Amino acid sequence: MFPFRDHNPSNRVPYVAYALLAINVLVYLTYGFLPPEQVYGIFDTWAMVPAEVTAGIDLHTLLTCMFMHGGWMHLAGNMLFLWVFGDNLEDYLGHGGMLIFYLLCGLGASAAQIAVNPYSDIPNVGASGAIAGLMGGYLLLFPKARIDVLFIIVFFIKVVPLSAWIVLGGWVGLQVVMGVADWGMEGGGVAYFAHIGGFVAGIAGIALVWLFQGKPRNWPEMPHEEAPVPGPWHLIKR
DSSP: OEEEEESOOOSSOOHHHHHHHHHHHHHHHHHTTSOHHHHHHHHHHHSBOHHHHHTTOOTTHHHHGGGOOSSHHHHHHHHHHHHHHHHHHHHHHOHHHHHHHHHHHHHHHHHHHHHHOTTOOSOEEOSHHHHHHHHHHHHHHOTTOEEEEEEEETTEEEEEEEEHHHHHHHHHHHHHHHHHHHTTOOSSEEOHHHHHHHHHHHHHHHHHHHHHHOOOTTTTOOGGGGOOOOOOSOOEEO
16 A cells, blocks of 8 residues: 555645755665665664663754665655655745754654653664654645555555545554554564654644644635545664
């Protein structure tokens, strides 16, 4: 199940979303093809380690970890979601607002991951906590927007358009289930609580915008919402 496109046009060029995508790809190209021992050395400096942050060490990694990935598939999946959901958030928030929102959601994701396992010494890398924030914001802003989802079951391939609340609600529900099942397990894997934390941060961020600026008067029947349906080491990836 892969959401890969939405029917929700935006009214401005998403320069920040494009820049974030390009930066993530360029950062990965600087180390992605190096020998594993060199890559791990880079992660040792720039990946977020909960135990170190809890001790007040290497706090810069709270930001740098958002631009690093544990493999090209990890990168590709995150960038696809940034591509699908980023333009509409930037259209709503503006360029500067989008950048601030993205970074704060990433910090919220790290905070959630640290909260559930503050003494973990496993490096955390990935943009998906910040991107989960975009998804949370998107759910609140455009619950009826149509998202094309690719279903692949063995040789069966089908594209199904679904409402955003089904796709994103189902996604975050799965993160909760997997996070609870994975809680307390040692070793690398997926930072489910970072996903959940980023998602909640995104919802909270849009709620705060509405609190101080108010909802648009015609919400939620905004015109663009009703578009027609046409390695060898332990690492936590998010």
